Amino acid sequence: MKNKPARWNNALAEVPDAREVRKRALIMAAGRVFGTKGFHNTTLDDIAQALSVTKPALYRYVENKHEILFECHRMAVAMAEEAMAQAQQTATAPLARLREFVALYIRKMTSELGTCVVLTEYYSMTPEHTEAIQRRRRVLDSELRALVQQAMDEGQIAPCDPKLAVFFFMGAINNINRWFTEDGPLAGEQIAQAFADHAIACLAPVRKPGRKPGSEPC
Known part of the structure; x- marks a missing residue:
């Protein structure tokens, strides 16, 4: 049976x-x-x-599916906040903290959210839920931009717009759950390490003959 x-x-x-x-x-x-x-x-x-x-x-746990959508986003933001807190404690150099954040966040997303792809349904939330998530995302965004700026100030990466840099790698990260599956060819840990490497490689200055370190565009 x-x-x-x-x-x-x-x-x-x-x-x-x-x-x-x-x-x-x-x-x-x-x-x-x-x-x-x-x-x-x-x-x-x-x-x-x-x-x-x-x-x-x-109905003992949620009122409707819009509340469920909000909870999905709330869980994702909490994971990002936890990843940032851990990264700030475990690494000292700003670029190392950025890499640690990316790896930790993706590891949490793929292991806990799994194939939950509703992060792409951001504007299907109610206005009240959207504002609540945006407030927390703005704080995280500011912390990430600050790390990019610190990395520039310390000569670890080339000059760039921190806002666009964060939009670039966070946009890629937040779309992982659109294509990730738990039974797919790549494990979450492999994706986390690969994306962390790519994020840092995109920010690191490319030294070319005849150019001074740090003078290349981002």
Whole structure:
């Protein structure tokens, strides 16, 4: 006899905080369904089916799918904030901190968010949710720009516009979940290291004959 799918994807009641664990399981499952069907084509019935629970059971944790979308973005921002805090503590040089941030953030995204691709559905959130996420993203963006500026000031990278530099590598990072799959050819750790290398390589000055170090464009 074929086993039935585990309810709540094995987010069991025995854990210390079952509500938070189950809500997280809901968010993760919903993100995967959104990725398959698209946010606007997904219903709460689809999400309930993915978790092997009833639709009314979902209302104990969220009011609607817009709240789920907000929670997906909130989780992603929290991961980025945690990655930045860790990077600031584990590395001293600004360029090393940038590389550590990129690797840590991608590692968290691919291991915890997995195939949750709704980060590309940014403008499907409600205005209130969008503003709440934007506030936190602006803080993170300022910290990243400051690291790029410090790296320039210390001669580690060529002169460039910190705003555009951050837009460049963060845009690439935030699109990973559009194509990443947990059973794909590359593991999250491999992607994290490769993207960290690429991000730093794009910022590092290219020394050409006849040019002084640091004089090349970004």
